[in-house]
Amino acid sequence: MSTHTQPGQQNRIDELRSTLTSDFDRHTARLTELTADTGDPAEAYTRDALVAETRHSLEQITGALRRIAEGRYGICERCAAPIPQERLEVLPHARFCVSCQQKQH
Structure with missing residues (x-):
């Protein structure tokens, strides 16, 4: 899905952009809630982990x-090959093809 999109791909990209934007808004709201100080030190560790996970998302x-x-x-981003559509459906934020992702670890 590069700049030269085929018919149908643009619709998929538009849908994906919409979904990712909704996810962004949802995670931003969650982060706002998580960073509100409840004053309960027992919740601090769990809250910190949730904040880190939300920021990563x-x-x-x-x-x-x-x-x-x-x-x-x-x-x-590593080999410039197209990432398979199936992978992008499962991981819409995927930056690497499976082969290159395995080399990252």
């Missing part, structure tokens, strides 16, 4: 939206 969503805007969505 926001970073992934933001990155995917940026790649869409730049016309780089669906292209592996």
Whole structure:
């Protein structure tokens, strides 16, 4: 899904952008709730973990939206090969193809 989209791909990209934007809004609201100080020190550890997880999700969503805007969505950042549609359906924020992702670890 690069800048040269085929018919039907643009609809998929538009739907994905809408879904990612909704996810971004939902995670932002969650982060706002999580960072509100409840004054309960027993909840601090759990809350900190949830805040870190939510921030990570926001970073992934933001990155995917940026790649869409730049016309780089669906292209592996390491080898520049197309990321399979099946992978993007499961992980819409995927930055790497499966082969390159395995090399990252």
